[in-house]
Amino acid sequence: MTLHNFDPATFLRDHWQQRPLLIRQAFPGWVNPLEPDELAGLAGEAGVEARLITGGTGTWAVEHGPIAAKRFSRLGNKDWTLLVQAVDHQVPDVAALIAPFRFIPNWRIDDVMVSYAADGGGVGPHFDQYDVFLVQGSGNRRWRIGQRCDDATPLLPHADLRLLAEFQATEEWLLEPGDVLYLPPGVAHDGVAVGDDCMTYSIGFRAPSRHELIGLWVDEILSGLTEDDRYADPGLAAQPNPGEIIPDALARLQAMVIAAVADRTGFADWFGRHTTERKYPEVDWRPEAPASAQEVRRALAEGAALERNPASRFAFVEQGERQDGGAVLLFVDGQRHACTGLVADLARQLCASDLVEIAPALASSETAVALMTTLINEGSIAFAAEDDDRD
Numbered sequence: 263m264t265l266h267n268f269d270p271a272t273f274l275r276d277h278w279q280q281r282p283l284l285i286r287q288a289f290p291g292w293v294n295p296l297e298p299d300e301l302a303g304l305a306g307e308a309g310v311e312a313r314l315i316t317g318g319t320g321t322w323a324v325e326h327g328p329i330a331a332k333r334f335s336r337l338g339n340k341d342w343t344l345l346v347q348a349v350d351h352q353v354p355d356v357a358a359l360i361a362p363f364r365f366i367p368n369w370r371i372d373d374v375m376v377s378y379a380a381d382g383g384g385v386g387p388h389f390d391q392y393d394v395f396l397v398q399g400s401g402n403r404r405w406r407i408g409q410r411c412d413d414a415t416p417l418l419p420h421a422d423l424r425l426l427a428e429f430q431a432t433e434e435w436l437l438e439p440g441d442v443l444y445l446p447p448g449v450a451h452d453g454v455a456v457g458d459d460c461m462t463y464s465i466g467f468r469a470p471s472r473h474e475l476i477g478l479w480v481d482e483i484l485s486g487l488t489e490d491d492r493y494a495d496p497g498l499a500a501q502p503n504p505g506e507i508i509p510d511a512l513a514r515l516q517a518m519v520i521a522a523v524a525d526r527t528g529f530a531d532w533f534g535r536h537t538t539e540r541k542y543p544e545v546d547w548r549p550e551a552p553a554s555a556q557e558v559r560r561a562l563a564e565g566a567a568l569e570r571n572p573a574s575r576f577a578f579v580e581q582g583e584r585q586d587g588g589a590v591l592l593f594v595d596g597q598r599h600a601c602t603g604l605v606a607d608l609a610r611q612l613c614a615s616d617l618v619e620i621a622p623a624l625a626s627s628e629t630a631v632a633l634m635t636t637l638i639n640e641g642s643i644a645f646a647a648e649d650d651d652r653d
Contacts, residue, residue: 263362265442266290270365273444278366279393282407282449284435285442292440294400295355298378298459304346304353305329309544311347315385315423322386324422339458343383349463350374351545351573357616359463363395368613369537369577372466379403379455379462387429387452389415393467395444396453398437401460405443406431408450426450437462470537482532483522493518530579534593538575545573548641555628558635562625567646568618568634574642576613592633594642605630612637617646 265288277283305312305327312327318341325333329344350357356374363371372392376399389411396405409430416427429450436456437443445451447469453462493515501508570576574595581589592599592609601609604623608630611618624630637643 263289263358265362274365277444277446279446281446282433283444284437285444287440288442289397289440292399294439294461295359296349296353296376296399296461298461300353301344301346301349301376301378301461302329302331302334304349305344306331309542310352311542313345313422314342315345315383316342318382318386322420322423322425337380339380341380341382343377343379343385343455345375345377345385347375348373348542348573349376351542354572356463357572359397360465361616363465366393366467369575370467370469372468373541375464375466377460377462377464379460381455381457381460383460384452384454386423387426387450388424389426389448389450390445390466391447391471392469393444393446395442395465396437397463397465398439398441398443399461399463400439401458402436402438402456403453403460403462404434404436404456406452406454407433407435407445408452411448411450478536479523479529479532483525483528487522531591531598534577534579534591535596535598538577538593539596540573540575542573545571546641547571547574547644548639549644553635553638555631555635558638559625559631561645562620562631562634563622565622566620568612568620568643569646570612570616570618571642571644572616576642578609578613594637595640597640599633599636601629601633605633608633612643 265285268285268288273283304310305314306329308328310327312329314325314327314329314333314337316323316325316337327346334344350360350373356376359374360371370393379401387406387408406429408426409432411426418425418427429452431452435443495511495514575593577593578590578601579593581591588606589600589602590606590609592601592612594612599609604621604627608620608624620634634643638645
């Protein structure tokens with residue numbers, strides 16, 4: 263699956279995190295990958311994040327999942343929307359929608375939310391703090407695009423929805439199946455279903471806030487410090503006024519803090535673990551019985567391919583020069599794995615593609631087999647099979 267009428271380099275230069283872009287017929291010959299009944303079924307499952315939004319201006323109501331099937335029969339045919347998060351973790355054909363957008367780094371990908379709306383259904387004018395590609399799956403949705411917003415933008419009082427107190431539409435488009443609309447963070451928007459069976463696939467990209475980064479990184483630093491690591495001032499000279507905090511003392515104090523926070527190696531290690539932590543660990547691929555290294559080696563020698571659990575997150579950081587395979591830190595589901603040589607190449611492969619063809623030569627590498635055995639037993643990867651029934 264590829265995007266048509268679209269050039270990634272031009273998009274990144276002119277639109278990414280800057281301004282919206284409508285891509286007409288980005289997917290010509292589009293086939294909707296999910297039926298409404300399947301989405302409703304997912305919304306009724308425990309562990310699946312789902313919301314049912316009903317009403318309109320002044321009467322918005324939100325119900326959180328699991329949502330029983332009989333609830334939908336009482337909704338009528340107007341003014342309601344069902345939202346289900348991380349459908350890509352459950353449905354392979356929905357997960358395939360991410361592939362055309364992988365010109366954005368994988369660590370930025372959040373998930374694919376799918377919405378179904380009856381005529382007039384929507385979630386009201388609002389703005390988000392993330393980038394999103396909105397793929398129209400079935401039916402039609404009218405999008406109105408408005409002003410730039412931030413944390414100071416007035417909102418209506420609501421416990422579950424971030425609804426704008428004022429919305430000033432500047433552009434308006436009616437999307438048809440196969441159309442894609444990109445929205446950068448902070449742009450007000452309002453999407454309303456026009457007619458029945460409106461389905462939209464929202465491919466979201468996360469961006470950590472400065473508050474989140476500083477807070478979590480400092481927590482990580484603090485966990486490794488001891489009470490013995492204290493301010494020191496040997497050679498202290500008497501000062502005219504003992505009440506003054508002199509510049510030399512301030513410089514020493516600030517240097518203590520900066521030295522800890524500026525640990526680039528430590529930050530890379532922490533961020534790799536942090537950013538690959540699973541958002542939805544319920545999608546469990548762990549085998550019923552742990553795989554042995556011997557079983558993994560045999561499957562590799564027979565040419566078996568590996569596939570990633572769609573709920574797992576993979577990333578790597580290069581370590582030094584890339585010669586003879588080089589060295590990388592592989593991060594999978596919040597865990598770090600140091601890899602060198604051929605295993606470093608394997609780590610890069612695992613991060614680059616959802617399905618990886620493994621070189622049979624790796625079957626003779628104890629380190630490679632050990633890594634893959636660990637990842638299989640942790641449920642992060644599995645050997646690909648046509649009759650795969652994993653949830």
